[in-house]
Amino acid sequence: MIEVRELVKSFGDIRALGGVDFTVREGEIFGLLGPNGAGKTTTISIIAGLLSADSGSVRVSGMDIRRDGRRVRRMLGVVPQDIALYEELSGRENLRFWGGLYGLSGKRLHDEADRVLELVGLTDRADDAVREYSGGMKRRLNLSAGLIHRPKVILLDEPTLGIDPQARLNILDIIRDGVSGGMTAIYTTHYLEEAEKLCDRIAIVDHGKILAQGTLKELVKLAGEGNIVTVSGAFSREQVNPLLKGVVVEHLENGSLRMLIPGQAELSGALGRLFSAGIPIGEVSIQEPSLEGVFIKLTGRELRD
């Protein structure tokens, strides 16, 4: 459905994208997971036709976005990272404008506006000016404006940004409900849990490059089906390092470390060595294989929250 090939984009000296390449299949929610400045918004903007790439290509439904720009844009819905609404107009008036741009009118426009207002739970506040909305309400309206014309493809750029965890879950539910009936979606986020919960397939982006992509299972396998083991106690780096050769170790602070351990045997081996050397260990926690492990392995760092 969406084929992104070797996108390169620089802003002056800053190379935002260094050959981004992925394919989104019809009907799936594809996650672009990456930290701040990874190049997520740049990628979305190029697909939406708002930026032109220095090189590379994007095809949507087989159409090249450069050649068939308007036809492609007609199929797309965009939910921008920064809320883009007319503050002085009401929620309903906003929706009627955005829907109108995609050719909706009359009763159809009216009904679709009602539908998405219902979807995001703003029916009661539909006729209030957007400037009187809370941050979360604006986020939801921002989302609904991208869905009003029932796009075939929806580009969601961090639609949960700046929202408390409770409301975030709510938005994920809305997206799951809204993105149905064969709609294809690209969802960018820097929240691991969101990608895990929502996305059929995920690409991990950092510094303008895709480091890995696949389903959650495939990605976790990439990390070697490892466990993340966090150990804390009254020890120093120098004491433990010789005991942990061959294990990926990240020292959080003195007296606390995190290891990525591929298998069960290696896990008991490493812990056994620590215990038999008499290292004073206070607490051990073992985490199931997860996207976080993959991320740490690929980027050598955690996603910032």
Next chain:
Amino acid sequence: MNAILLIVRNDMKRRLRSPVSIICMFLIPLGLTLLVGLVFGRHGKVELSHIKVLIADDDRGFAANFLKQGMKQGKLAELIDLVEVDPAEGRSLMDRGKASALIEIPKGFTANILDRKPAEIALVKNPQESFLPLIVEEITETMAVMIDGAAQIFEEPIGEARGMLTGGRWPEAAELAGLLAETKPRIALVKGYLSDTLISIGSETVSAPGAEPERTLNFFALIMPGSILIGLLFISEITMRDILREREAGTLARILAGPVQSGRVVAGKMLSSFAITLVACALLIAIGRLAFGIAWGSPLKLLAHVVGSILLCVGLMAFFYGFIRSERVADAMLPVVIIVLCIFGGAMIPFEAMSPAMQRAAVFSPSFWVIDGLKRISIERTDWGGIAPHLAIVYGLGALTSLAGAAKLRGKLGGRG
């Protein structure tokens, strides 16, 4: 609905919801008009340079003298610079635009008045000026009425006095007393006589002679065209600025992410600026009529000129915003540009009161043509020929700046098809 109209409708709706900035821009010209008008009204004189009036007197009689003396007296002396010329010289000076008006008093003017026969004064007006010649016309008319009234009141006594004078002897005291006694009851009749004055003033403009309809002078009519220009410039500025605001708010990008051509987005933004400025202008004109009593003249000519003028203002602003990247730059630059346009257009100091050097420069400012056109239509009641150059300039320059501005803005938005 068409994307252009959709944008226009949306923008108008948004302006209605938060009209504060427009209302401010709207109050500025109105306040200025009121202020300047009140100052003028209070002091009863226009702060104008002296009006240069030529007078060619072929009559050399007392009626002609009365007219000349009248213009040299009191307040009129402050206003009018009367220069005596012979008729040929007067015409040639007028052809070169050296004075505001030329008054020609033909031979036999006094005799005709005394004989109660129709008498005529010719008034030649400078087509380069709109307001000053009208003042002269107004004054001349008033004086003609006074001379005529006097002639009517004193008709019989004058006959007798003439007899006495032509008889070559000075009247006796008793005869004079009788004469004066006879005049007393007649003064009450002045009003009745004024309506059918026998003196007619043939007025013509050097290049375009023609009958002039009656009108009275209204100071506000002199000031308000300038105020309207100020309003048009400021309102088209803030409405075109919206393209920067929308860019910063992200709504412009969101529109462009839809299936709309960027050229249409630019056209929509310019058209909405045009529409909002037009509504504001119509309100200003209506207020001018209702609150200040300005007779704007032919509605068709006014509409044609106002539409062209708004096209020019919106075009200029679109052109500027094609280059301006941020509101900070706009804030620093545009008020200066607008004030310069207002000054040279004659919105601050009336064109008539400018120094000759400034007048020569003003002609090169497009804003001058906006104001001058309005004055010609409302004050001078010109025919289409009289505003043809104005229309050519506002439409020509308006189309040029609009196209250039649209192209530049479209390029800025990414220029995709």
